[in-house]
Amino acid sequence: xxxxxxxxxxxxxxxxxxxxxxxxxxxxxxxxxxxxxxxxxxxxxxxxxxxxxxxxxxxxxxxxxxxxxxxxxxxxxxxxxxxxxxxxxxxxxxxxxxxxxxxxxxxxxxxxxxxxxxxxxxxxxxxxxxxxxxxxxxxxxxxxxxxxxxxxxxxxxxxxxxxxxxxxxxxxxxxxxxxxxxxxxxxxxxxxxxxxxxxxxxxxxxxxxxxxxxxxxxxxxxxxxxxxxxxxxxxxxxx
Amino acid sequence: xxxxxxxxxxxxxxxxxxxxxxxxxxxxxxxxxxxxxxxxxxxxxxxxxxxxxxxxxxxxxxxxxxxxxxxxxxxxxxxxxxxxxxxxxxxxxxxxxxxxxxxxxxxxxxxxxxxxxxxxxxxxxxxxxxxxxxxxxxxxxxxxxxxxxxxxxxxxxxxxxxxxxxxxxxxxxxxxxxxxxxxxxxxxxxxxxxxxxxxxxxxxxxxxxxxxxxxxxxxxxxxxxxxxxxxxxxxxxxxxxxxxxxxxxxxxxxxxxxxxxxxxxxxxxxxxxxxxxxxxxxxxxxxxxxxxxxxxxxxxxxxxxxxxxxxxxxxxxxxxxxxxxxxxxxxxxxxxxxxxxxxxxxxxxxxxxxxxxxxxxxxxxxxxxxxxxxxxxxxxxxxxxxxxxxxxxxxxxxxxxxxxxxxxxxxxxxxxxxxxxxxxxxxxxxxxxxxxxxxxxxxxxxxxxxxxxxxxxxxxxxxxxxxxxxxxxxxxxxxxxxxx
Numbered sequence: 018x019x020x021x022x023x024x025x026x027x028x029x030x031x032x033x034x035x036x037x038x039x040x041x042x043x044x045x046x047x048x049x050x051x052x053x054x055x056x057x058x059x060x061x062x063x064x065x066x067x068x069x070x071x072x073x074x075x076x077x078x079x080x081x082x083x084x085x086x087x088x089x090x091x092x093x094x095x096x097x098x099x100x101x102x103x104x105x106x107x108x109x110x111x112x113x114x115x116x117x118x119x120x121x122x123x124x125x126x127x128x129x130x131x132x133x134x135x136x137x138x139x140x141x142x143x144x145x146x147x148x149x150x151x152x153x154x155x156x157x158x159x160x161x162x163x164x165x166x167x168x169x170x171x172x173x174x175x176x177x178x179x180x181x182x183x184x185x186x187x188x189x190x191x192x193x194x195x196x197x198x199x200x201x202x203x204x205x206x207x208x209x210x211x212x213x214x215x216x217x218x219x220x221x222x223x224x225x226x227x228x229x230x231x232x233x234x235x236x237x238x239x240x241x242x243x244x245x246x247x248x249x250x251x252x253x254x255x256x
Numbered sequence: 257x258x259x260x261x262x263x264x265x266x267x268x269x270x271x272x273x274x275x276x277x278x279x280x281x282x283x284x285x286x287x288x289x290x291x292x293x294x295x296x297x298x299x300x301x302x303x304x305x306x307x308x309x310x311x312x313x314x315x316x317x318x319x320x321x322x323x324x325x326x327x328x329x330x331x332x333x334x335x336x337x338x339x340x341x342x343x344x345x346x347x348x349x350x351x352x353x354x355x356x357x358x359x360x361x362x363x364x365x366x367x368x369x370x371x372x373x374x375x376x377x378x379x380x381x382x383x384x385x386x387x388x389x390x391x392x393x394x395x396x397x398x399x400x401x402x403x404x405x406x407x408x409x410x411x412x413x414x415x416x417x418x419x420x421x422x423x424x425x426x427x428x429x430x431x432x433x434x435x436x437x438x439x440x441x442x443x444x445x446x447x448x449x450x451x452x453x454x455x456x457x458x459x460x461x462x463x464x465x466x467x468x469x470x471x472x473x474x475x476x477x478x479x480x481x482x483x484x485x486x487x488x489x490x491x492x493x494x495x496x497x498x499x500x501x502x503x504x505x506x507x508x509x510x511x512x513x514x515x516x517x518x519x520x521x522x523x524x525x526x527x528x529x530x531x532x533x534x535x536x537x538x539x540x541x542x543x544x545x546x547x548x549x550x551x552x553x554x555x556x557x558x559x560x561x562x563x564x565x566x567x568x569x570x571x572x573x574x575x576x577x578x579x580x581x582x583x584x585x586x587x588x589x590x591x592x593x594x595x596x597x598x599x600x601x602x603x604x605x606x607x608x609x610x611x612x613x614x615x616x617x618x619x620x621x622x623x624x625x626x627x628x629x630x631x632x633x634x635x636x637x638x639x640x641x642x643x644x645x646x647x648x649x650x651x652x653x654x655x656x657x658x659x660x661x662x663x664x665x666x667x668x669x670x671x672x673x674x675x676x677x678x679x680x681x682x683x684x685x686x687x688x689x690x691x692x693x694x695x696x697x698x699x700x701x702x703x704x705x706x707x708x709x710x711x712x713x714x715x716x717x718x719x720x721x722x723x724x725x726x727x728x729x730x731x732x733x734x735x736x737x738x739x740x
Contacts, residue, residue, distance in 0.1 A: 019428050021420060021436060028437040028513055032444055032477055035517020035538075039469040040452065043531055048462055081387035083325015089601050093524035096597050099675040106526035108461050116453070117463040118391040119525070123601040123672065124310070126679055148313065156680045159310055161317040161324050 047108045053217055064215055065112050073115075075207025078200045080116060082163070088128045089120035090211070101127040103214040104222045110213045125160055132212040141205040142167075142181055142197050150187065166201035169193050278631045280359030281349055282718075284366040284412070285632055288346035289625055290715055291374050293708045295338025300701045302331035307694040311687070321385045329396045330384045336394060336474070337405060338377045340617055341442070344482035345373075345409065347624040348435050349416050350632060351489055355431055356423025362415050369411030376404025392453060392463075394471040399454040406446055413439040430505045431485040437513055438481035445473050461526055468535075472520025475612050476542065480512065483580075483620040484549060487573055490627060491556050494570045495563055500555035508548030515541045519587075523596035532593075539591040546584045553577055568643050572623030575651060579615030586611070586662075598673055603686060603693075604665025607658045614654055614700075622650065622707070629714060635721070638713040642706045649703020656696030664689025 052063040068076075079085070092102035106129055111117050135141060144151045146167050148158040167181070172194050179202075180194035189195050197205070216222045306328040309315050316322045353360050360366060380397030383389065389396040397405065416439060420432070449470040452458045458466060492499050499505065518538025521531050557574065564570040586608055590599050599605070626643065630636055637643055664686045671682030 019426065021417075021428060021432070024428070024433050024436045025440060027510070028440050029444075031510065031513035032437075032441055032517060034514050035469070035473060035477070036444075036448060038518055038534060039521075039531075040448065040466055043465050043527065044458060044462055046528060048459060050460065080389070080391040081326075082320075082323055083329050083389065083391075085391060086325045086328045086393075091526050093597060096524075096673065100672070100679070105524070108526055108528070110526060111460040111464075114460060115457060115463070116391040117461055119461075119464050121393060121601065121605050122603075123668075124683070127601075152680070157313075157684075158680070159313055159683065161309060161313045161315075163317075163323070165318060165320050 050108050050112060052112055053109065053215075059215065064217070065110065067113050068210065069206075071203055071206045072210045073207075074199075075203035075205070075210075076114070078166075078204040079207055080118060082204075084128075085118035085120040087120075087122055087124035087160070088126065089123055090127065090129045091119045092127065092129045092213070097127065098223055102130040103133075104216065104220045106213060107217060107220045109217060109219075125158075128208065128211055130212050130214065132209040133214055136209060138205050138209065139182070141208060142179070142201065145197075145201055145204070146181055146183075146195065147187060150183075163201070166198055166204070167195050168198050169195050275631065277353050277357055277359050278350070278628075279634055281353050281363060281366075282632050283363050284360070284370050285346045285350050285628075286715060286718070287367060288342050288349075288370050289629060290711055291370075291377075292339045292343040292346065293704070293711045295334045295342070295377060297701070297704045297708045299331045299334030299338060300697065300704050302327050302334065304694070304697045304701055306331060307690070307697050310690050311694065320387065326385050326387060326389065329389050329393070330381055332393060333380055333384055333389075333396045334377070335613060337380065337397060338374075340479055340613055340621070341409075342373065342377075343621045343625065344438070344479055344617070345412055345416075347486055347621060347628065348439065348482055349412065349419075350624075350628045351431055351435060351485055352416050352420050352423075355425065355429055355489065356420060357425045358419055358423045360415065361419045361422060366412055366415040369408045369415070371408075372404050372411065373408030376401050376408055379404065390454060392467045392470075394474055395449055395453060395467065399450070402446075402450055402454065406443065406450065409446070410443055413443070430488040430499065430502070430509070433509050434481040434485035434488065437509070438478055438485065441473070441477040441481065445470060445478055464525070465521065465527060465531065468520035468522070468525075469517065472535075473517040475617070476516035476519065477513070479613070479617040480516065483576065483617045484512075486620050486624040487549075487553060487577065490569060490573050490623060491553055494567055494573075494627070495557060495560045497556055497560065500552050504548050504552045508545040508552065511548065512542075512545035515545065519591070522600045523591075523593040536591045536593070536596075540588050543584055543588055546580060550577060550581055568647060569623045569627035571647065572619045572626060576616055576619030576623060579611060579619060583608070583611045583616050598669035599665055600669075602665035602668040602672070603661040603689065604669065607661035607665060610654065610661075611658050614650070615658065619650070622646070625707075625711075629711070633714055633718040635714050635717045637710060638717060639710055642710040642713075645706040646703045646710065649699050649701075649706060653696045653698070653700030653703055657693045657700060658696075660689045660692035660696060664693070 052065055054063055055061050091106045092098060092104070094105040098104065110129075140151060144160075145163045147162045147164065148160040149162075152158050169189050170193065172180075172192055176194055177196050180196050183189065183195060214222075305316065305322065306324055309317075309324045309327070320326075349360065349366070352358075376397070380401035383398045383401055384396050388398050390398055395402070417436075420436070449466060452466045453463055453470075457463060488499065488505065515538055519535045519542065521527065521535035523532050523536070525532055554577075561574065564574045590596055590604065590608065626637070667689065668682060668686045671677055671685055672679075674682075
């Protein structure tokens, strides 16, 4: 092998093998996946439907804050279903996502179904402002506070309905309130949009998960129920 | 073409100090290695900050620029593009000059390429900290800065390949093959990923697939060939023994290139099952080229391992080879579906990435730096204690970091598997391991600072001798400086 050009061409072909196998072939198969049309049993919109503007803005905040460095957004078949979702994540769940950052670490909970578990925007604001506020007594969250996504401002003519309900040492001075900025609002809208609980042909809802969710009556509390307090009493210590 | 020609090439008599072939690449390679060491220190400090944030969530939390997600992204980008890719390119350039006994063609324009590359890294760093990262862990640097990286690389690599073309020593050695492959692979990988992720993004989950492929191939098809080029040159030339088997090297080379790019897709990812399956097959088959290479190195080194004790360069290379073996074993083990499901989203992933980037590639590049820089600059390493501190800091720090996070990852993964345990109680189990890893990072940072100090002192000594003090300051002239 004394001809550089032959090595060069050989290397080009060899390296292209993986390009073909790992990029081209998958693209051919799943690159043109289409949303699920409304069905007689489930009338309504296409799944997934093109996201609203607010959701895409929130997705940008999610990317810019590097949320994916601690949170995944994928439910794996079987092992993840009891903890993180109704069914496994599949190709079609991400059709309109951009960028698709699935994450590689679960330093924090998986967020593929966070909209299902935590539908309440108030909880999210409080959690973003200071994650320790929403933790049960004696538990500590590794999540950093995102207080910079909130604004402390003097209360105007009437208090803002979005102002955080802060008590004790977290509360702002008298006459001031803490309100979410545009970025925080978009981020929370995005997170509340994250839910994949509809059965698809390639991802039916497993029977066990269905039975469990019927028993508890609501999906919301399914995954984090043990660790998290009820939404409406975020920072009240348990007696 | 026989064993003997190949052996001779790798043992080609290197000129003594001040060999014009080696000093010809002084400016671009010196600049790249200095920048690589500096980015490495900055990157590891950022990694330390991120690690501390895992203990005290409030640490530096008021600044958006320093939030965990951005610091972590910035630190990894600096490791990849500031340090590893840059040092690999620098070492590759030097190897091309030495192996072909040819001075570097157009060092001035090559230096321009280096400046463009580092401008890309700097803009990328600021962009990631400002929240403009792309979100893809191995390709965080946004499009406008990524273009600088591509152009800078192509300029430097092009002059490297032109130098290769004009080589005096015609036979191509094993190191040459790997250099050619590596210098081809980076623009190919980076260009493809840039195209399908940043320019014309593919739809939906294909973005994740492309990113997984890029992240895997970045290590196996770009950094690995460069590290192996170093090993195949330094091991025979530092031990004075010919390479054990030319044909084993040949087989290892082609197997690596064909198999290397298949991998990176985690088990049960939201894609058709054949993609992660193909990825697992690729990773398992990757053991063949790795074993071929390591067997070759081992047979060459057999009986003369103790030389690694006196020679810091060989010490780094041998340890790097050991890490390569460990990395491959762990990669194969964790690519099986049942194991992957447990370990995939835990600290184990981080441990494996560090083992690959610093344990294997980084250590071997450090070895090359210790061997090459004195010859390029024609100055001895100023401080043997700093060299020792760097070795100890890197080895101990990295060992502690990787061991702590792998064990922590196993504990974490097993906890997650148990549906009855709540998430935060599992996370709490990892705190002691994360603490150990922070300690490891502290040692690692200290080691890298020692490297930077050593490199800066060395460059200063070189400058004093060749360029300073300039005549117009009334100092000694350049010639008398060299004479003294």
